[in-house]
Amino acid sequence: MTNLKQVAELAGVGLGTVSRVINNHVSVKPTTREKVLEAIKQLNYVPNEVARNFKMQKSNLIALLLPSIWNPFFSELAYYIEDELDREGYKLILCNSGGKPSKELYYFDILNQNKVAGILGITYNDIEDSLNNDIPIISIDRHFSKTVPCVTSDNYSGGRIAMRELYNAGVRKPAFIGVVTKVFSETMLRKQGFIDEAAALGLDYVVYEEPDPLMDELSFFNNFFAIKEHHEIDGVFAITDMFAARYIEQAQKQGISVPDDVKVIGYDGIQDNTLFHPILSTIRQPVETMARTSVRLLLQRIEGVPIEHDTYRIPVEFRQGKTT
Amino acid sequence: MTNLKQVAELAGVGLGTVSRVINNHVSVKPTTREKVLEAIKQLNYVPNEVARNFKMQKSNLIALLLPSIWNPFFSELAYYIEDELDREGYKLILCNSGGKPSKELYYFDILNQNKVAGILGITYNDIEDSLNNDIPIISIDRHFSKTVPCVTSDNYSGGRIAMRELYNAGVRKPAFIGVVTKVFSETMLRKQGFIDEAAALGLDYVVYEEPDPLMDELSFFNNFFAIKEHHEIDGVFAITDMFAARYIEQAQKQGISVPDDVKVIGYDGIQDNTLFHPILSTIRQPVETMARTSVRLLLQRIEGVPIEHDTYRIPVEFRQGKTT
DNA sequence: AACTATTATTGAAACGTTTCCAAAGTTGTG
């Protein structure tokens, strides 16, 4: 591998000059620049990013820490994040935490050691304490602390809209289903929106949440359908599209027809839901906007520009499918 | 940030000794090791990975270069790859090429500059020339050259099994649909398996491929259904599950019922196809095995262990859905 | 031409590791 020194020698200039040419610093005479460029081309020189990162004591790596890339919502998010990062010259490190606290902590350590430039975190657990203030973080969908800005969709409005749409579709005994999320999680607001709207409409409603976020879905629905009252439900707002899809799958096994017996609305608006049976009505999160906003804010942080708000809520919209 | 030197000073030993303790080299007296460990703990020292990578002239980063993480098949693959890499102490860099040659080349350059330890590539284009032999590569689903091992599912058998299953379901006028892939692509064998099996069964068959791999699906199906002969088809083998799903969606708009009028089989076995309407019959690729095999081979390469075969074909299986 | 102000260039030092040679310490043997 050729290095700076070899280029400098061939071009007959000093190390610093080559460095300035590469980094487009101003004060270098056009004729000198030419010589250097020529030498670079001739030697087929490419700067060693690793050495550069080392010297600068920072890398051009941004980590995306999420529960599982396998989840279609996260993979869409990751797609746009990677795209935006690439435009800005950053590379994306992907970390699947499985939603486990230990894995989340583990990755924070690793990323710290690797001096990543920043972290985009979609975390499930309270990891405040282990936050290293050296590394800028932007959180998606969860509140860490005042010092970590959070990007999220407007979950509360989403919850209200969902309930309103169920109502418009004739639902009078609605249920919210999901997994319990921590108090500081933004997704909790979906439930709150649902509750407030149901109350405003004067409806009797059910909230059923699985306390263990890692419990498998089969047991969840077994428990759910074991409760007699749950068979009177005529509308379901599920915390995510995938959860809604699982509900529909299980409901059909119980002889419940969607949308005839029960109307269903999900949350996310994942791409494939047009392929689901039946096409799922949902609250669409503006994934692309969320992704790009998160990246922008993170880069702003990295560059030391102060960030105005501590929470950025992006508006959602209802997308009509065949389940309402 | 504390560094080696500070630890050495506190422990009252030399630089080399601390380094040897950290890297678990043998020749260090137990009492000395204790002292060092104590100092490390006291100073809360963590080794600077960036400096380490620099000194060693290699990083612990592996790049995964694929068309789009948004695609559910690739996101499943990425999930298992990340898992396997993490076990081995490597980090995953994610690169979406969009299947564009320019982007693939671009990423090869970038990754080269960043001295990644290895690359897992799912590429669409002929990028042989730009391969830098310094970086070990394992290819998934495409053949580069003899020097780049390829991990793939048994596409040929998959094609034959698909055709056989269509036949068993009563199909007599089958079609293969997909996008044209390069000669060196393994996925081409799906078509070949289909053709050979159809021929062996003495059937009349149709092969319809879109020449532009980046054309949008809507135009593809418009073109497809515009051909009269295509309305006589009673069975479809699609090159991927997503493609099959799109076919079903479009066919229904044409008033064609699946599986009554046309039986359909996809390829991949993506997780969500149980949520599709109707549940898709498919040839399931053993994604997890493929992912872990690829990683193992790549690490083997990185460590300089020679690799036995130039192609690893993992067996597939038919998974019955409701479309056959 | 002499001097000043400005612009362009040089190369040593530093970043935090690992490696390696030389030196010091330890143990065993006759």
Place this chain on the structure above:
DNA sequence: CACAACTTTGGAAACGTTTCAATAATAGTT
């Protein structure tokens, strides 16, 4: 106790870049 053989340790050198203080070159002014 002297010497050999082995084990353990110290610290300089090196990795490829950026930066910065010092120096050289050039342009501008009188």
